[in-house]
Amino acid sequence: STEQLDDGAWLLRGFALEKAVPLIAAIEAVAKAAPFRHLVTPGGFRMSVAMTNCGAYGWVSDRRGYRYDAVDPDTGRAWPAMPSSFLDLGREAAQAAGYAQFNPDVCLVNRYTPGTRLTLHQDRDEGDFAHPIVSISLGVPATFLWGGLARGDKTRRYALYHGDVVVWGGPSRLRFHGIAPLKSADHPLTGNLRFNLTFRRQGS
Numbered sequence: 001s002t003e004q005l006d007d008g009a010w011l012l013r014g015f016a017l018e019k020a021v022p023l024i025a026a027i028e029a030v031a032k033a034a035p036f037r038h039l040v041t042p043g044g045f046r047m048s049v050a051m052t053n054c055g056a057y058g059w060v061s062d063r064r065g066y067r068y069d070a071v072d073p074d075t076g077r078a079w080p081a082m083p084s085s086f087l088d089l090g091r092e093a094a095q096a097a098g099y100a101q102f103n104p105d106v107c108l109v110n111r112y113t114p115g116t117r118l119t120l121h122q123d124r125d126e127g128d129f130a131h132p133i134v135s136i137s138l139g140v141p142a143t144f145l146w147g148g149l150a151r152g153d154k155t156r157r158y159a160l161y162h163g164d165v166v167v168w169g170g171p172s173r174l175r176f177h178g179i180a181p182l183k184s185a186d187h188p189l190t191g192n193l194r195f196n197l198t199f200r201r202q203g204s
């Protein structure tokens with residue numbers, strides 16, 4: 001089913017379900033080349049979510065700031081290429097939500113364990129907010145927090161389940177959002193983990 005969350009934001013329930021097994025295998029392959037790590041924020045806090053990237057660029061954070069970099073600072077090498085299973089599904093989802101010609105150059109991979117959270121934030125390190133972001137949820141379900149354009153705006157909550165895909169663009173592109181602390185649960189494909197893939201266009 002397709003549900004509109006907001007102007008430009010679409011929840012495609014179960015859109016990735018049939019591809020979940022190969023997607024999880026591809027996450028494991030990406031993590032072999034570019035291991036998951038806990039980035040440090042510019043303020044000096046270690047993020048509870050573990051991250052890696054694939055594609056031409058990756059999103060990184062350290063004491064100097066947030067940025068996209070073509071080189072993985074942990075390995076000194078380029079990020080692994082975006083698996084075609086990722087790219088195909090990311091594009092199909094964007095198209096299904098009305099965003100034709102989505103050409104992501106980054107896939108940020110987030111890994112959540114019980115208790116992991118992502119505090120309310122905006123995604124604004126990309127060069128051009130005309131491009132949407134596509135997100136795929138895998139494994140243990142999470143509570144997604146959906147806010148407004150100011151940090152203090154009230155938030156709505158949505159459950160995101162294994163196989164759900166969300167596409168965020170247009171007027172929703174700069175809304176505040178986050179993930180509530182992950183509850184302990186067991187998923188047949190991921191154990192107690194949740195993975196989230198976010199496809200972005202960093203450059204123009």
Ligand code: MD3
Binds near residue numbers: 108133177
């Ligand atoms: C709404 N990740 O990596 S995905 C992130 O589930 C991030 O791991 C969350 O927020 C996760 O930055 C949420 C959904 C998401 C991603 C980007 C967005 C929602 C968004 C950008 C703009 C608006």
Ligand code: FE
Binds near residue numbers: 121122123177
């Ligand atoms: Fe985000």
